[in-house]
Amino acid sequence: xxxxxxxxxxxxxxxxxxxxxxxxxxxxxxxxxxxxxxxxxxxxxxxxxxxxxxxxxxxxxxxxxxxxxxxxxxxxxxxxxxxxxxxxxxxxxxxxxxxxxxxxxxxxxxxxxxxxxxxxxxxxxxxxxxxxxxxxxxxxxxxxxxxxxxxxxxxxxxxxxxxxxxxxxxxxxxxxxxxxxxxxxxxxxxxxxxxxxxxxxxxxxxxxxxxxxxxxxxxxxxxxxxxxxxxxxxxxxxxxxxxxxxxxxxxxxxxxxxxxxxxxxxxxxxxxxxxxxxxxxxxxxxxxxxxxxxxxxxxxxxxxxxxxxxxxxxxxxxxxxxxxxxxxxxxxxxxxxxxxxxxxxxxxxxxxxxxxxxxxxxxxxxxxxxxxxxxxxxxxxxxxxxxxxxxxxxxxxxxxxxxxxxxxxxxxxxxxxxxx
Numbered sequence: 466x467x468x469x470x471x472x473x474x475x476x477x478x479x480x481x482x483x484x485x486x487x488x489x490x491x492x493x494x495x496x497x498x499x500x501x502x503x504x505x506x507x508x509x510x511x512x513x514x515x516x517x518x519x520x521x522x523x524x525x526x527x528x529x530x531x532x533x534x535x536x537x538x539x540x541x542x543x544x545x546x547x548x549x550x551x552x553x554x555x556x557x558x559x560x561x562x563x564x565x566x567x568x569x570x571x572x573x574x575x576x577x578x579x580x581x582x583x584x585x586x587x588x589x590x591x592x593x594x595x596x597x598x599x600x601x602x603x604x605x606x607x608x609x610x611x612x613x614x615x616x617x618x619x620x621x622x623x624x625x626x627x628x629x630x631x632x633x634x635x636x637x638x639x640x641x642x643x644x645x646x647x648x649x650x651x652x653x654x655x656x657x658x659x660x661x662x663x664x665x666x667x668x669x670x671x672x673x674x675x676x677x678x679x680x681x682x683x684x685x686x687x688x689x690x691x692x693x694x695x696x697x698x699x700x701x702x703x704x705x706x707x708x709x710x711x712x713x714x715x716x717x718x719x720x721x722x723x724x725x726x727x728x729x730x731x732x733x734x735x736x737x738x739x740x741x742x743x744x745x746x747x748x749x750x751x752x753x754x755x756x757x758x759x760x761x762x763x764x765x766x767x768x769x770x771x772x773x774x775x776x777x778x779x780x781x782x783x784x785x786x787x788x789x790x791x792x793x794x795x796x797x798x799x800x801x802x803x804x805x806x807x808x809x810x811x812x813x814x815x816x817x818x819x820x821x822x823x824x825x826x827x828x829x830x831x832x833x834x835x836x837x838x839x840x841x842x843x844x845x846x847x848x849x850x851x852x853x854x855x856x857x858x859x860x861x862x863x864x865x866x867x868x869x870x871x872x873x874x875x876x877x878x879x880x881x882x883x884x885x
Contacts, residue, residue, distance in 0.1 A: 481865060485800045486732065487724075489582040493568075494575055497538050499523070505800070509584050511557030527553045527561060541570040541578040551585055563589035587725060591716050612704040614645045617697060621645055631685075631704055633677035645702050650674040650682065665689050665700070672707065684711040724798040726776060727783035735797035735805055739857045742795075742809045746850055754817045756806040757846040757864035758786075758824075761875045763802035766841060777834045778841075785830075789823040805861065814849075821845060821878050828876075842876035844868055853881045 483490060489506035491499050499517045507513050510525050517524070523534065540547065547568040554564040565583040612628035614621050624640045632648060634640050651657040651673060660671050668690055675685035688703040722734035730738070739755075746753045760766075760782060767775035779802065786796050786804065795807040808820055828843040846868025854860040867881040 481862065485803060487583075487800050489580075489584075491580050491582075492571075492576045493538075493541070493578045493580060495538075495542070495577045497523070497534060500575060506582070509556075509562070509582065510554060516557070525554045525556070527555050537568075538577065541568065542572065544570050544572060546570050551589065554582065562586045588717060588720055591713055591720070594713060612706075614640075614702040614704070615692075615699050616645055616702060617699040619644050622699070628704070631675075631677070631706060633679040633681065639678065648675050648677070649687075650676050661687075661689050665691055672711070675704070683708045727780055727798050729783055729786075729796045729798045729804070732797060732799055732805075735795060735807070736857055738795050739807055739860075742807060743850055743855070743857065743860075746809070747855075751809075752811045752813070752816075753850045754808040754811065755848050755850075755860045755864040756808065756821065756824075757848075757861065757868040758804045758806065758843055759868065759872070760802040761842045761844055761872070763841070766839065770837070770839075774834055774837070774839075778832055778839065781832050781834070782843075785827050786824070789827045790820055794820070805864075817847065817849070821847065825878060844871040844875055845878035846871050846881065847878060848881040 483503045486503070487505055489503065489509045491502040491506050494500045499514070502512075502514060512525055523529070526534075529537075537547070547566075549565055549567045552564055552566050553561050554566075555561050562584055563586045565585040565588075567581050569579045569581075571578055612631040613623075613625045614628050615623035620642050621640055621644065624637050629635075629637055629640060632640055646661075649657065657673065663669075664671050664687070668688060670686045670688045672684060672686050675683050677683065684707050686705040686707045690701050691698060692701045722730060724731050742753055745751075760778070763775070763778070766778065779798075782802075783796070783798065783804070786806065790796065790806060790808070793809060795809070797805040797807075799805055806820075806824075808817055811817060824843075824845065832839040832841070846864045846866065848854060848860045848863035848867060850860055853863045863881040867879045871877045871879040
């Protein structure tokens with residue numbers, strides 16, 4: 466590939482990212498004004514290019530003074546980046562968002578720096594709930610004893626009131642004489658016993674799933690230690706219900722790698738999985754395919770029927786995707802009405818066609834939303850490894866070009882070839 470062709474590919478990839486990423490990206494000039502902003506900037510913050518004037522060059526700042534702004538510009542002029550940090554930014558409608566912000570000094574032509582914003586409002590809300598839960602938890606620990614069990618020769622010989630409540634019993638009689646370990650859910654009993662022995666030596670907590678007498682599953686933090694009780698060496702077990710904390714952590718982890726509307730993987734997670742799949746396909750000399758899909762005339766539906774209908778259509782579309790691909794296939798919402806599908810572990814082109822045919826047929830079925838029958842179709846662009854590229858960027862780019870060709874007819878699918 467000569468330099469001009471390589472430059473064209475790189476420009477196409479950059480344009481694809483600029484237009485389709487879920488993150489707000491904008492360029493800053495040497496005078497501090499915004500020179501350009503991508504579609505997600507307007508989608509997240511509501512501001513458009515015409516809103517940025519000399520008098521009002523950063524209307525979305527909530528508390529930055531002109532002096533602080535100048536200091537920031539000075540850092541960029543010195544070639545210094547500003548790494549990720551959480552801050553506040555104001556939407557055009559006045560709503561204040563939590564934003565994960567970062568800036569990269571460029572100092573090239575008219576561009577001084579590039580900024581990137583990610584809407585972190587939901588993640589921070591969960592984080593605040595987690596912090597509030599932890600603060601409440603600390604107060605409880607200070608004023609109310611933990612669940613305490615004393616076990617001797619495999620049987621519980623003492624339990625306090627919080628312990629009775631934790632296991633879902635009515636009284637201590639329901640618990641005494643049993644083994645505390647019978648409540649622990651584990652796939653590897655030997656490994657669990659090894660962790661308990663280690664915890665007894667270090668007093669370090671372990672976290673396991675715990676099944677109460679009523680069948681409810683909770684997450685429990687367990688500390689086991691050897692003590693003397695009534696003149697004998699016994700095991701004392703302290704348990705704390707950390708289900709809320711565990712759930713919040715799982716929600717934060719899920720949001721980091723998934724699209725919040727459809728539940729599909731986001732672009733970041735999809736790219737990581739795609740790189741791993743390409744490496745494995747290369748080692749085992751297998752094929753894989755990338756489907757780039759969008760919903761025909763989605764913008765018209767969204768504009769005419771409203772965003773609530775549009776969002777529900779996207780959710781139903783994602784559900785339809787899940788139902789008509791294979792279990793091992795990976796789905797991603799790129800942004801808007803654009804989706805990616807990674808078809809892995811295939812031996813021949815027919816395997817790809819089987820999946821594409823199922824999807825193409827499924828997309829003909831009308832959607833039913835709020836009593837309305839919505840008939841829309843979808844277009845699909847397809848690229849294959851290794852014939853159409855050896856890396857994630859080129860495969861996605863070529864699938865996008867094939868999609869562009871398919872959209873000329875709509876309700877159509879096209880395999881990429883070098884002539885597109």
